[in-house]
Amino acid sequence: MSRTFAAMGDRNFRWFFLARAITMITGSMSAIALAFAVLEIDNDPARLSYVLTAFTVSNIVFVLFGGVVADRLPRALVIQTCYVVDILSIGAIAVLLFTGTATVPVMVALASVNGASTAFVLPAMQGIIPQLTRPETLQQANAMLSFVRSAVVIGGPIIAGILVTTVGPAWAMVVQVAGWLVAIPVLALVKLPPPAGTGTFSMFADLRVGWGEFWSRSWLWTIVLAFMVMNAIHIGAWGVVGPYIAKNDERLGIAGWGWVLSAEGVGVLLMTLVLMWLPLRRPLRWGMIGMAAFALPLVLLGAHPVVFAVAAAAFLAGLGHEVFSTGWNVAMMENIPGDKLSRVSSYDMLGSFVVMPIGTLVYGWLITRADPATVLTASAAIYAAVALATLLVPSVWRMGRVSPASDTSRVREGANS
The missing domain is CATH 1.20.1250.20 (MFS general substrate transporter like domains)
Incomplete structure (x- = not known):
C-alpha cells in the first residue's frame, strides 16, 4: 500500500x-x-x-x-x-x-x-x-x-x-x-485490549497525574498558553469582525465572505493531501510558523477587504493551519504516554478553548468603539508575535519525530490503556 x-x-x-x-x-x-x-x-x-x-x-x-x-x-x-x-x-x-x-x-x-x-x-x-x-x-x-x-x-x-x-x-x-x-x-468492529488496571479510581488523583504530565513538558504548556491568546483573537477578529465587515463593506460583501471561508477550507484540504506523504520532521517548528500566517488575512481584512486578496491570504493561512494541526496531533501522540493521553489532551482543550467566549465578547465591544482596520492590524501583530514567540522555547524549536523503533514500546503500552 x-x-x-x-x-x-x-x-x-x-x-x-x-x-x-x-x-x-x-x-x-x-x-x-x-x-x-x-x-x-x-x-x-x-x-x-x-x-x-x-x-x-x-x-x-x-x-x-x-x-x-x-x-x-x-x-x-x-x-x-x-x-x-x-x-x-x-x-x-x-x-x-x-x-x-x-x-x-x-x-x-x-x-x-x-x-x-x-x-x-x-x-x-x-x-x-x-x-x-x-x-x-x-x-x-x-x-x-x-x-x-x-x-x-x-x-x-x-x-x-x-x-x-x-x-x-x-x-x-x-x-x-x-x-x-x-x-x-x-x-x-474496532477490537482493542481492555484498559490496564491503574489502581483504585479517583477522579481528582487522576486529574493530578494528568496535570503533572501536562506541566512537565514545556513545549506543551507553552503552545497551549499561546493558543489561549490566539484562539481568542481568531474567534473574535475572524468570527465577529469578519462578518461585520462583510455586511458593511461592499468590496467584500456577504457572498465574498463565503468565498474567503471556502478558500481557507481549500487550503486546509490541500495541505492534508500533502501531509499524507510528506513527513513533518519538525512538527512544532513548522506548525507554529504556519499558524503565524493567519496574520496576513487579518491585516488584509482590515486594510484592504477585497475578495480576491483576502481569499488568497486565507488560502495560505489554511495551509499553515493544517501543518500545525497534524504536527500537533503527532507530537502529542508520540510524546505522551498512551494511558495518560486523553487526560493531557483534555488540559490542552481546556486551556485552548476556555477564553474563546471572552474573545467573542471583547471583539463585539471593540468593533463598536474603534476603527475595524486598527483593531484587525493590532490583532494580527499580536497573533503573529505570540505564535512566533513560542519558537524561542528550545523544546518547541528542536522537537523532532520519534523513530518507530524507539516508539514501539510506548505505543504498545498505549494499546493497553
Whole structure:
C-alpha cells in the first residue's frame, strides 16, 4: 500500500476511520441546523447566543472529566456511549421541532447535554488514534482524518443550507442522528485490549497525574498558553469582525465572505493531501510558523477587504493551519504516554478553548468603539508575535519525530490503556 494510505493497512483504523467519517459528514450540518432551529423558535440573536454559550460552557466544564474517563475505560465504548447520548439529545430537539413544542430554555438544556457529551468524545478520540495504527503511519492517519474534516467543513454547510431551506432544520438533525446510529455498530468492529488496571479510581488523583504530565513538558504548556491568546483573537477578529465587515463593506460583501471561508477550507484540504506523504520532521517548528500566517488575512481584512486578496491570504493561512494541526496531533501522540493521553489532551482543550467566549465578547465591544482596520492590524501583530514567540522555547524549536523503533514500546503500552 502506498505511503499516502498506509494507515488503512490497520484493520482497527479502517473501521474507526469509517465511523468517524460518517459522523463528521452527517454532523457537519449541525451548527447551521441548530442556529436556524433556534431562530425558528425566536428570531432573536440573543436567544441563539444563549444556546451556543450553553454548549460551549458545558463542554469546558466537563472536558477534564472526559479525559479521565477516556483514560480509564475502553475509548471506543466511551465514544459509543456518547453517541447514544447525542442521539437522545439531538433526536429530542428534532421531535420538539416537528411537534412545534420547542422552546429556547429546553434548547439550552439539550445543548448543554450535547456539549457535555462532546467533552467526553474529544479526549477519547485523541487518545484512541495511537492505539489504532503503527507509529510509522501516525502522521498519515491524522492527515486522513483531517482531510475528511476539512472536506465536510467546505461541503457540509452547503448541504445543511439546502436541507434547512427546503425541509427545515429538524430534518438536518434527523440526518445527524442517522449518522450516529450507523457509526455505533461500525465502532463495535474496532477490537482493542481492555484498559490496564491503574489502581483504585479517583477522579481528582487522576486529574493530578494528568496535570503533572501536562506541566512537565514545556513545549506543551507553552503552545497551549499561546493558543489561549490566539484562539481568542481568531474567534473574535475572524468570527465577529469578519462578518461585520462583510455586511458593511461592499468590496467584500456577504457572498465574498463565503468565498474567503471556502478558500481557507481549500487550503486546509490541500495541505492534508500533502501531509499524507510528506513527513513533518519538525512538527512544532513548522506548525507554529504556519499558524503565524493567519496574520496576513487579518491585516488584509482590515486594510484592504477585497475578495480576491483576502481569499488568497486565507488560502495560505489554511495551509499553515493544517501543518500545525497534524504536527500537533503527532507530537502529542508520540510524546505522551498512551494511558495518560486523553487526560493531557483534555488540559490542552481546556486551556485552548476556555477564553474563546471572552474573545467573542471583547471583539463585539471593540468593533463598536474603534476603527475595524486598527483593531484587525493590532490583532494580527499580536497573533503573529505570540505564535512566533513560542519558537524561542528550545523544546518547541528542536522537537523532532520519534523513530518507530524507539516508539514501539510506548505505543504498545498505549494499546493497553
